[in-house]
Amino acid sequence: MRDIIVFIAGVASVLLLRIYIAPDLHASNIHEHVRVLSATVSNSLSNSISSQRASSERSKATTTATTTATTTTPPSPKCDNTWKENFLYDSNDPFAASLGKGLHYLCITETKTDTILQITPFINAVETDPPNPIFAAASAESLADNLSSRVGSRERRGRDYILYDGNGEKLFTETELQTENFSVVSSTLSQAGLVLLFEGGVFIWPGVKVGHQRNVSIIGSEHENGPSILTLETLTLRPLLFAVKEQFVSDEECDHIQDRSRPHMKQSGVSLMDKDKGKAATEWRTSSTYFLRTGSDEVLRTVDRRVESLTMIEKNHQEQIQVLNYGPTQKYDGHHDYFDPKMYASDKHTMDLIKSGRRNRVATVFFYLSEVKGGGETMFFRANGKAQPRNLADCSPENGHKVKPKKGKVIIFYSLDFAGKVDPYSLHGGCPVLDGEKWSGNKWIWNEPMHFSEYN
Ligand SMILES: O=C(O)CCC(=O)C(=O)O
Ligand SMILES: [Fe+2]
Incomplete structure (x- = not known):
């Protein structure tokens, strides 16, 4: 049933996309930019986001649920x-x-039995003193009511929440939780032991604290026989910004992406807000760009899979990689990667794309595809809660957190928070290149499957 729903939703969104955005998906500026565990649980969140594996895990859980329906779970x-x-x-x-x-x-x-769950909630991911009260649930309704009383009603939140287990496997959406047989729910949650509830309906890495490192198991590293383990380090909590400590894209892959894009690079556009209509993109962004389609390119397919396992978000939420090239002095002033519905109220095209705000880019996986001799850092102007800057082009170090380019490095930052709301602290820009050139790339990830790959 779940698969059927996903399939129908997929087909429906593909059809919608064809109607609304296919004509200029790659040509127009609609996908251009909005201006403006050293100590880890290494086996935790060991990631296997591929849908095959996720569904096989689900069927395993279901099978187990059926066979243990009358036994006691410890x-x-x-x-x-x-x-x-x-x-x-x-x-x-x-x-x-x-x-x-x-x-x-x-x-x-x-x-006590697999039909009664006793749950300790940690609301907003903090431990409180005294602890939040334990609650018990003996039916789908009582579980749903209990959760709603803690996280708010669906009407207030505006979307389904989603549950993951401690290994990063998707367990249930809110609707599934309420419609699935309770003994299956109870058994699946008991086996998970630790359940992560994301109000915004999409997986987002918790930052925990600055400098925190966790191991993430990555699928899609060609040179490995099995998944490789990479380290994700928290750079800032606000905005939620991480760097992968190891090289994520190999030198050969970086060169391949550059070579394939070079002949197609064009002046970058921006998605103009209502107030900026009529202005030139070069007022903010002077780089060149190209949306490089993955298609049947094995190198890109591998990179997409790797991004999928790094973010725990399925590949069909990804846009094609937007490759960027900056020559000396070129830059991109401070902007958000999300589309703020308030800023696009009279832009029907964008409002349709973002379903008036329910759908948006949740994360940016940003690739550095070359070394840069001087400048070209990515600047997070509001790092650690700074106020909105007056000057969105001032890259002085005291104005925010700067990430230095390095060939093959990636950072992840989130444009939406755990509740699915846009995060104004994600304001960032590309500082001017001072010496040499900079190749980089945006891999944008949406909070819903978008099936952009259908357009290959
Ligand atoms: O080039 C950079 O460092 C950032 C670019 C960027 O934010 C973008 O293209 O959206
Ligand atoms: Fe950006």
Whole structure:
């Protein structure tokens, strides 16, 4: 049933996309920019986001649920202190509850039978003193009611939340949780032990604290026989910004992406807000760009898979990579990668694309595809909660957090928060290249399947 729903939703969105955005998907500016565990649980969130694996895990869970329907499940060992270090925000941080807002953990503390769940919730990803009260659920309705009383009603949130297990496997959407047989729900959640609830309906890495490192298991590294383990380090909590410590894209892959794009590079566009209609994109962005379609290119397919496992978000949420080239002095002033519905109210094309705000870019995986001799950093102007800057082109180091380019490096930053709301702190730009040239690329990821690859 779930697969059928996904399929129907997929077909429907493909049809919509054909109607609304196919004519200029790659040509117009609609996909251009909006201006304006060293100590980890290495086996936790060991990622296997591929839909085949996810569905096989699901059917395993379902099978187990059926066969253990009358047996007793032991209390979960998964919510111990190790997971707290790797998932919870520090309750001493005065911003903890706001940093984790919209992300909740459910620890299955005790399960007398697999039809009664006893749950300790960690609301907004912090541990409170005294702890949030434990609750028990014996039916889909009581579970749904209990969760709603803690995370708010669906009407208020405007979308389905989504549940993942501690290995990053998708378990249930809110609707599935309510429509699935309760003994399957109960058994699946008990086996998971630790459940992550994202109000915004999409997986987002918790930052935990600056400098936190976690291991992520990556599928799609050609040279490996199995998944390779990479380290994701938290650079800033606000905005939520991470860097992969190891080289993510090989030198050969970087060269391949450059070579394929070079003949097609054109002056970059921006998606103009209502107030900026009539202005030239070069007022903010002077680089060249090209949307490089993955198609049947094995190198790009591998990179897309790698991004999928890095972000835990399925490939069909990805746009084609937007390759960027900057020569000396070229830059991109401060902007957001999300589309703020308030800024596009009279732009029907964009409003349709973002379903008036329900759909948006959730994450940017940003690739550095060359070394840069001087300048060309990515600047996060509002890092650590800074006020909106007056000058969106001032890359002085004291004005924010700067990331230095390095060939093959990637960073991830999130444009939406855990609750699915746009994050104004994600304001960022590309500082002018001072010496040499800069090749880089945007891999934008949406909070819903978009099937952009259908247009290959
Ligand atoms: O070039 C950079 O460092 C950032 C570019 C960017 O933010 C964009 O193209 O959206
Ligand atoms: Fe950007």
